[in-house]
Amino acid sequence: MTTTEKLKNILVEDLNLEELTPGDIDDDAPLFGEGLGLDSLDAVELVVIVQKHFGIEIRNMDEGRTAFQSIRSLAAYIDERLPVR
Amino acid sequence: MSAAGRIVIEGIGMVGSFGCGVSDFSRALADGGSRPASLAVSTGSGPIEIPAHLADTSPLSEFVPARTLRRIDRFSRLALLGSFLALRDAGLADTERRRLGLIVASGHGATGITYAFLESFIKDGDICASPTHFANSVHNSAAANISILSGIAGPCLTVSQFHLSVPSALATALRWLAEGRADRVLFAAVEELSELIGYAWYRRRGGAKSVPMTPLRTAEETAVPAEGAACLLLSRAEAARGGYCALGEAVTGSRPDDGFPLPDAGLLVLSADGRKDAGRRFAALARNARIACYTPLYGSMPAGPAFDLAAAALILKGGRIFPSPGDAALDFPATVPAGGELLGAPRVSCLTLGDGATFGLATLENP
Numbered sequence: 001m002t003t004t005e006k007l008k009n010i011l012v013e014d015l016n017l018e019e020l021t022p023g024d025i026d027d028d029a030p031l032f033g034e035g036l037g038l039d040s041l042d043a044v045e046l047v048v049i050v051q052k053h054f055g056i057e058i059r060n061m062d063e064g065r066t067a068f069q070s071i072r073s074l075a076a077y078i079d080e081r082l083p084v085r
Numbered sequence: 086m087s088a089a090g091r092i093v094i095e096g097i098g099m100v101g102s103f104g105c106g107v108s109d110f111s112r113a114l115a116d117g118g119s120r121p122a123s124l125a126v127s128t129g130s131g132p133i134e135i136p137a138h139l140a141d142t143s144p145l146s147e148f149v150p151a152r153t154l155r156r157i158d159r160f161s162r163l164a165l166l167g168s169f170l171a172l173r174d175a176g177l178a179d180t181e182r183r184r185l186g187l188i189v190a191s192g193h194g195a196t197g198i199t200y201a202f203l204e205s206f207i208k209d210g211d212i213c214a215s216p217t218h219f220a221n222s223v224h225n226s227a228a229a230n231i232s233i234l235s236g237i238a239g240p241c242l243t244v245s246q247f248h249l250s251v252p253s254a255l256a257t258a259l260r261w262l263a264e265g266r267a268d269r270v271l272f273a274a275v276e277e278l279s280e281l282i283g284y285a286w287y288r289r290r291g292g293a294k295s296v297p298m299t300p301l302r303t304a305e306e307t308a309v310p311a312e313g314a315a316c317l318l319l320s321r322a323e324a325a326r327g328g329y330c331a332l333g334e335a336v337t338g339s340r341p342d343d344g345f346p347l348p349d350a351g352l353l354v355l356s357a358d359g360r361k362d363a364g365r366r367f368a369a370l371a372r373n374a375r376i377a378c379y380t381p382l383y384g385s386m387p388a389g390p391a392f393d394l395a396a397a398a399l400i401l402k403g404g405r406i407f408p409s410p411g412d413a414a415l416d417f418p419a420t421v422p423a424g425g426e427l428l429g430a431p432r433v434s435c436l437t438l439g440d441g442a443t444f445g446l447a448t449l450e451n452p
Binding site: 014015016017018019037041044045048051 | 212216
């Protein structure tokens with residue numbers, strides 16, 4: 001499973017996006033506002049999710065702002081920091 | 086109490102294993118129909134299934150959008166559904182909620198989300214604890230959710246006093262209304278049957294075997310754990326438009342079993358729920374009273390006495406006592422017979438017992 005697919009599954013499950021399936025989420029749609037419609041409390045949840053499921057700590061707001069543009073940008077942020085297997 | 090100071094039950098909202106709304110509850114009371122389902126519980130010797138009265142919260146989508154509900158835990162969903170049903174039952178408009186107060190009563194509270202939050206602490210460390218879980222684990226969160234989503238602008242409180250949560254919260258609601266702090270109070274009694282509560286029941290019972298609930302056979306332990314919400318819209322008579330009955334008094338106290346003065350009521354509804362220790366005290370107190378008991382319809386839970394209040398309100402409105410479900414009540418000779426019978430009296434009292442010698446008593450009456 002790719003990081004993108006895994007992220008979509010985790011978001012639907014952990015953020016209780018009950019009206020969506022992972023397949024409904026567009027890779028490039030904005031996570032916040034229009035698009036997936038997440039809000040500021042979800043941003044805090046996302047920081048926790050990334051650390052809990054991928055072991056990656058988002059250290060400051062600038063990093064988070066770049067990573068949280070879309071599923072694609074968040075997956076790229078995670079892949080860049082995952083240990084090479 | 087004078088007519089001007091009278092408090093009326095203007096609306097009722099019910100959620101439980103019997104269904105959703107006053108009509109489902111009335112049907113269950115008349116037919117004696119509500120069967121427990123089962124709840125999966127993890128134990129040290131592997132997963133088991135225990136009997137459980139579980140409620141369906143899916144009708145809440147009629148009142149709240151799915152996207153809004155995603156951060157709201159099961160405990161709050163039960164409370165919200167019961168509250169919306171009570172407000173709709175009374176026909177209370179959005180514009181009438183400025184002087185509406187809210188009191189949530191629960192013996193256990195939001196155990197599912199609270200223990201999920203604590204477990205995430207233990208498993209992943211405090212840095213990975215979910216902020217949403219934390220928000221829902223706060224004591225007053227269900228009341229806050231109801232207040233925000235239904236536009237209640239009056240005072241808001243959560244009362245937790247285990248088996249006496251309902252009479253204690255009810256006494257507070259009556260005080261608010263008497264003091265004029267609100268014209269109406271939405272009284273919401275709620276319990277959630279989480280896996281944790283199921284596990285506690287399993288440990289208490291020492292097994293998961295299912296037996297029919299027979300609360301009026303007080304020598305047997307037959308409690309079946311439950312969840313649900315029983316919500317009452319209480320209104321000052323001058324503000325109310327119709328309603329079910331008046332609420333005369335609600336008191337809590339502590340008395341020895343042999344010194345308890347039973348109220349002068351046409352019927353005593355007992356909250357006996359299959360717990361043997363409480364059952365013995367009920368038998369000692371009310372053996373010769375005309376009694377009814379409806380807990381087999383909705384199960385054993387600290388919020389159960391609020392379901393008794395709703396049953397009593399329906400009895401007073403219809404003038405007929407519903408039969409007590411379950412086997413013959415050997416310990417109470419004056420139990421209402423299987424076919425039910427006419428009430429023939431203006432008052433019904435509801436008795437609940439707490440730990441030790443504590444009790445709660447509420448009396449409902451026809452205006």
